[in-house]
Amino acid sequence: MKRDSEEAVADCGTKRSGILLVERKYFTFAEPPHEMVLDSGARLGPITLAYETLGELNEDRSNAILVLHAFSGDSHVAGYLRENDERPGWWDNMVGPGKPVDTDRYFVICSNILGSCMGSTGPSSINPRTGRPYGLSFPMVTIRDMVRAQKHLIDHLGISRIMCLIGGSVGGMQVLRWCTDYPEMVVSAIPLATTTRHSAQAIAFNEVARQAIMADPDWKGGDYYDGPGPRHGLAVARMIGHVTYLSDEAMREKFGRRLQSRRSLSYDFGGDFQVESYLRHQGEKFVDRFDANSVLYITKAADYFDLEAGNGSSLINEALARVSFLVISFTSDWLYPTYQARNLVSVLKKNGSDVSFCEIEAPWGHDAFLLPNPHLDDLISGFLDRIYNEHCGQ
Amino acid sequence: MNAADEQAPRMRFDLQVIASWIEPGSRVLDLGCGNGDLLLYLKEHKQVRGTGIELAEDKVIRCIERGLTVLQGDFRQEVRDYPEGRFDVVILSQTLQQVLDPRELLIELLRIGGRVIVSFPNFSHWLARLQLLFTGQAPVTNQLPYEWYNSPNVRVITIKDFKRFLRTIGVRLVREVAINTHHHDLEGNVIHRFTNLRATYGIMMLEKAS
Numbered sequence: 001m002k003r004d005s006e007e008a009v010a011d012c013g014t015k016r017s018g019i020l021l022v023e024r025k026y027f028t029f030a031e032p033p034h035e036m037v038l039d040s041g042a043r044l045g046p047i048t049l050a051y052e053t054l055g056e057l058n059e060d061r062s063n064a065i066l067v068l069h070a071f072s073g074d075s076h077v078a079g080y081l082r083e084n085d086e087r088p089g090w091w092d093n094m095v096g097p098g099k100p101v102d103t104d105r106y107f108v109i110c111s112n113i114l115g116s117c118m119g120s121t122g123p124s125s126i127n128p129r130t131g132r133p134y135g136l137s138f139p140m141v142t143i144r145d146m147v148r149a150q151k152h153l154i155d156h157l158g159i160s161r162i163m164c165l166i167g168g169s170v171g172g173m174q175v176l177r178w179c180t181d182y183p184e185m186v187v188s189a190i191p192l193a194t195t196t197r198h199s200a201q202a203i204a205f206n207e208v209a210r211q212a213i214m215a216d217p218d219w220k221g222g223d224y225y226d227g228p229g230p231r232h233g234l235a236v237a238r239m240i241g242h243v244t245y246l247s248d249e250a251m252r253e254k255f256g257r258r259l260q261s262r263r264s265l266s267y268d269f270g271g272d273f274q275v276e277s278y279l280r281h282q283g284e285k286f287v288d289r290f291d292a293n294s295v296l297y298i299t300k301a302a303d304y305f306d307l308e309a310g311n312g313s314s315l316i317n318e319a320l321a322r323v324s325f326l327v328i329s330f331t332s333d334w335l336y337p338t339y340q341a342r343n344l345v346s347v348l349k350k351n352g353s354d355v356s357f358c359e360i361e362a363p364w365g366h367d368a369f370l371l372p373n374p375h376l377d378d379l380i381s382g383f384l385d386r387i388y389n390e391h392c393g394q
Numbered sequence: 395m396n397a398a399d400e401q402a403p404r405m406r407f408d409l410q411v412i413a414s415w416i417e418p419g420s421r422v423l424d425l426g427c428g429n430g431d432l433l434l435y436l437k438e439h440k441q442v443r444g445t446g447i448e449l450a451e452d453k454v455i456r457c458i459e460r461g462l463t464v465l466q467g468d469f470r471q472e473v474r475d476y477p478e479g480r481f482d483v484v485i486l487s488q489t490l491q492q493v494l495d496p497r498e499l500l501i502e503l504l505r506i507g508g509r510v511i512v513s514f515p516n517f518s519h520w521l522a523r524l525q526l527l528f529t530g531q532a533p534v535t536n537q538l539p540y541e542w543y544n545s546p547n548v549r550v551i552t553i554k555d556f557k558r559f560l561r562t563i564g565v566r567l568v569r570e571v572a573i574n575t576h577h578h579d580l581e582g583n584v585i586h587r588f589t590n591l592r593a594t595y596g597i598m599m600l601e602k603a604s
Contacts (some may be wrong), residue, residue: 037554324463326458350476354443356465378459379459383461383462386461
């Protein structure tokens, strides 16, 4: 196991001709009869996680940063998978050599989540028992199950303490789940634009997205893998998602009431406004890269997320008092508004954790956490620098 | 103020005095920490485990960039979440005069901190007195640079009044110093006699009366 992990980290993130090349790797575990037991009680195995790493693990294995991606993200956080790729990973402005999450200094891991369709086991994977895609026979997974699977990967890489967990949105939920479930493995955490419990409003939008998919006749009860699939329903689901990622101000600035490729109103339903055209385009793009059933499962996992359920917050935990937090929210994020970040901060303060908090002024809505922003860069690089100096003893 | 003079950190003189009062390794909460000058000094020179609270986003970012633990928010709200005795010292520098209910705030601060250090501009400095006496107008000085209509200083505090106030609310004065500052408050000296007349600032360390 140990030799495996050393090999796994030795050749990652090679810089060739100025571009950072990364390799997608796969880790398979929970082979029957040792399936992973899920929150629902169901057993799942084997499980494969797609993951990528950048930078090098230092000798005492203390410089690992785990980046947790959001709902439709993947393991490709930064750099290029192939030299002629058009676009780098989804957080290339944040992660890389000399960037705030500096891969010259830190060993960065990003794993695709359980239930997704970007290389990890999910509803579109082949069920080895039937030889056909799982579809709705895939068990319901929770944020905790996703984290439980990531824990297997981190163990496999031979890392016992994670210097920092970073994630926004659904990635932020995973950050917090890691903290509640494996606090002794966590040195610090940066939950961004996220919440401790999914609100009624957030659940409502997810439910509309799911209904859009399930109402598409091509969805066929989730068993659509030999047909076209619910393309229209999935596109509508994505359009709804994009509305929640923006803001009134962002839409006003980006589109206003401007018309798309026309001078006057069409008086039909072909789509007059730029905002309509934008949403349709986002919807269509998404259909080509994402699985509709994965949307159902991942949105449900987010809806189930609640750290305040039961007897008090699961963040009240003695072991978490030793973890340092940097909580960040954005002024125009109405999907996970600042009051939710403040609730998180309040609980962490009560728990005696070392916690910093900043609400960044940004007009772009929930999406702000993914967009280049010098304030966000300064916060993350400053915080990581401090944690590195305090824990990776120079 | 030997300690403060020796290290001569480039920060406000009242903060230099406050820094010299902090025990090494203590847990400190700095309310309205600004760019974090005091916290950074305490971290580097006294191995203090500090937390700051600051309202302005740009200052919060500057602090976190400098490796400090800082929360963005209104400290009157933020202090409420902390458990009893979370800090050894809570610092409230040059802000008390801007608080509507200083009594309630001080009691709250003494709940979360063993000791509280406050510094405030002394409204009975001779310059302020003379201005009021001879011009008949509300005083405007280096330490109190505002007109009556735009001043954030909603509480007029003198050193004498404050000490009387402490007796009224049953809070013990552990330590006090009166200072006279100049050069944008970066330099100053300690006043020993006629403090209420001659000092621009009062600095006091408080604790709950046992």
